[in-house]
Amino acid sequence: MEExxxxxxxxxxxxxxxxxxxxxxxxxxEFIQSLKSNEIVLDAGKQLIEQGENCxxxxxxxSGWAFRYVTLPDGxxxxxxxxxxxxxxxxxAEINHEISHGVETLTDATFCAFPRxxxxxxxxxxxxxxxxxxxxxxxxxxxxxxxxxAIGRKNAxxxxxxxxxxxFKRASVLGMLKEESLYFPISQQHxxxxxxxxxxxxxxxxxxxxxxxxxxxxDSHIKIKDLSKVEKLAEYYALPNQKRPxx
Amino acid sequence: MEExxxxxxxxxxxxxxxxxxxxxxxxxxEFIQSLKSNEIVLDAGKQLIEQGENCxxxxxxxSGWAFRYVTLPDGxxxxxxxxxxxxxxxxxAEINHEISHGVETLTDATFCAFPRxxxxxxxxxxxxxxxxxxxxxxxxxxxxxxxxxAIGRKNAxxxxxxxxxxxFKRASVLGMLKEESLYFPISQQHxxxxxxxxxxxxxxxxxxxxxxxxxxxxDSHIKIKDLSKVEKLAEYYALPNQKRPxx
DNA sequence: CGAACCCTTGAAACGGGTCAAATCGTGTGG
DNA sequence: CCACACGATTTGACCCGTTTCAAGGGTTCG
Numbered sequence: 001m002e003e004x005x006x007x008x009x010x011x012x013x014x015x016x017x018x019x020x021x022x023x024x025x026x027x028x029x030e031f032i033q034s035l036k037s038n039e040i041v042l043d044a045g046k047q048l049i050e051q052g053e054n055c056x057x058x059x060x061x062x063s064g065w066a067f068r069y070v071t072l073p074d075g076x077x078x079x080x081x082x083x084x085x086x087x088x089x090x091x092x093a094e095i096n097h098e099i100s101h102g103v104e105t106l107t108d109a110t111f112c113a114f115p116r117x118x119x120x121x122x123x124x125x126x127x128x129x130x131x132x133x134x135x136x137x138x139x140x141x142x143x144x145x146x147x148x149x150a151i152g153r154k155n156a157x158x159x160x161x162x163x164x165x166x167x168f169k170r171a172s173v174l175g176m177l178k179e180e181s182l183y184f185p186i187s188q189q190h191x192x193x194x195x196x197x198x199x200x201x202x203x204x205x206x207x208x209x210x211x212x213x214x215x216x217x218x219d220s221h222i223k224i225k226d227l228s229k230v231e232k233l234a235e236y237y238a239l240p241n242q243k244r245p246x247x
Numbered sequence: 248m249e250e251x252x253x254x255x256x257x258x259x260x261x262x263x264x265x266x267x268x269x270x271x272x273x274x275x276x277e278f279i280q281s282l283k284s285n286e287i288v289l290d291a292g293k294q295l296i297e298q299g300e301n302c303x304x305x306x307x308x309x310s311g312w313a314f315r316y317v318t319l320p321d322g323x324x325x326x327x328x329x330x331x332x333x334x335x336x337x338x339x340a341e342i343n344h345e346i347s348h349g350v351e352t353l354t355d356a357t358f359c360a361f362p363r364x365x366x367x368x369x370x371x372x373x374x375x376x377x378x379x380x381x382x383x384x385x386x387x388x389x390x391x392x393x394x395x396x397a398i399g400r401k402n403a404x405x406x407x408x409x410x411x412x413x414x415f416k417r418a419s420v421l422g423m424l425k426e427e428s429l430y431f432p433i434s435q436q437h438x439x440x441x442x443x444x445x446x447x448x449x450x451x452x453x454x455x456x457x458x459x460x461x462x463x464x465x466d467s468h469i470k471i472k473d474l475s476k477v478e479k480l481a482e483y484y485a486l487p488n489q490k491r492p493x494x
Numbered sequence: 495c496g497a498a499c500c501c502t503t504g505a506a507a508c509g510g511g512t513c514a515a516a517t518c519g520t521g522t523g524g
Numbered sequence: 525c526c527a528c529a530c531g532a533t534t535t536g537a538c539c540c541g542t543t544t545c546a547a548g549g550g551t552t553c554g
Contacts, residue, residue: 080392080395131370144392148394149317152443188500195399198543199501203501235319235321403510447510
């Protein structure tokens with residue numbers, strides 16, 4: 001794991017200037033800074049956490065894309081959810097620190113690492129940060145819930161449409177769009193693994209979605225033409241935006 | 248919604264005597280008691296939370312079985328997870344209080360209700376309780392994660408085997424077994440809805456599991472003959488027990 | 495100029511869905 | 525005590541969405 005010991009000042013973190021996050025108090029930010037043990041910079045396609053690893057840290061994704069996944073004994077992979085900047089990573093580890101899923105980057109990415117043994121200090125020093133931690137975990141669960149509903153009860157067309165919309169919206173809120181277009185570092189294999197589909201069927205279904213005029217995917221950049229139309233197709237209605245906490 | 252205003256003293260709560268829970272401090276228990284706005288007693292098959300409802304409380308399941316679910320526009324239902332005593336309910340609601348899933352009882356059940364607007368007080372007064380809240384949410388996410396992997400990447404036989412094992416183990420830790428046998432208030436329709444299967448196929452697959460000698464289900468009571476054998480069949484290895492928090 | 499990834503496409507096989515109907519309690523009302 | 529409704533479980537037959545197998549093409553990169 002390549003590590004990089006340059007630590008940005010949290011007060012100067014670009015993420016914090018993003019309007020989609022709740023503004024934190026100066027004091028809180030300084031406290032977070034003091035907890036942060038280092039920043040981890042990884043290239044695309046690298047493991048932040050190995051599945052089954054004992055992990056002494058939890059992380060925040062500062063920049064880039066990543067995903068949580070589980071690999072089964074027979075080699076099949078299930079992606080649990082995709083991670084975008086501001087997402088929290090590794091809180092699902094049980095108290096004994098063992099973590100049952102891996103985390104891998106999709107692009108070059110930077111993570112902020114916090115020692116797990118200091119977690120309780122957050123709650124003691126800044127109760128509202130503790131509250132926000134809970135919120136972040138609960139929010140991630142919501143995303144997994146949505147995914148579960150899609151895989152359990154929707155067909156391939158709807159699942160893919162939904163995944164595209166949901167990622168597009170999440171990225172959009174984060175201000176990651178350029179001229180309606182989103183850099184989309186996710187391969188069809190990733191989509192297949194996230195949605196419980198085979199690669200082949202994913203490919204054919206995405207071709208169909210394209211002919212339906214749902215999306216345009218050129219050179220790893222995606223556009224969604226008519227969001228509300230796609231939401232209807234997918235029977236998926238994203239929650240309205242609201243400011244979210246950032247640890 | 249039938250409500251019952253009799254409030255048990257938290258210090259005398261039978262759940263707390265259960266050895267699987269972390270012992271709380273007297274002070275903490277009294278604080279929880281002071282937060283608790285009431286106890287809700289429901290018959291089997293009743294809604295604690297209606298899907299899409301604005302919900303001003305979060306809950307703890309004190310006794311009985313319940314489940315979280317989502318119903319799609321076309322009537323299909325996906326069960327997100329089953330709830331057993333000690334589980335927490337409704338923390339996934341976004342800050343605006345809207346909750347995107349319903350909660351329904353499987354048996355007569357009792358819930359402790361806590362006003363959501365006092366949530367932050369927990370963190371302020373008893374940081375460790377806040378920490379435990381996060382733990383509970385993260386733990387639920389773990390269960391949903393496992394479910395997602397099963398639905399996404401396992402066949403019907405494995406999914407059902409896994410669900411049976413996982414419920415059996417959870418209930419077992421809670422001391423709900425009587426002579427190796429567990430009262431099992433879950434219909435095949437519930438299993439189908441939890442695992443993304445049709446009722447018919449669930450029925451046929453469960454028949455197969457029975458001939459394999461995996462389980463015995465008589466009169467709503469289930470026995471699992473050889474747990475480790477079933478775990479191997481399901482490719483599912485439950486996490487080792489550890490004490491868990493109870494709000 | 496292979497090696498390693500992606501994305502594509504066609505054909506065949508199958509797991510699981512859908513439809514339809516019978517059986518078996520269990521509880522209710524006459 | 526019987527008739528009936530209702531819900532949960534079964535079973536059989538057929539169909540279809542998705543998987544699997546196989547192969548070809550495009551691009552990047554050492």
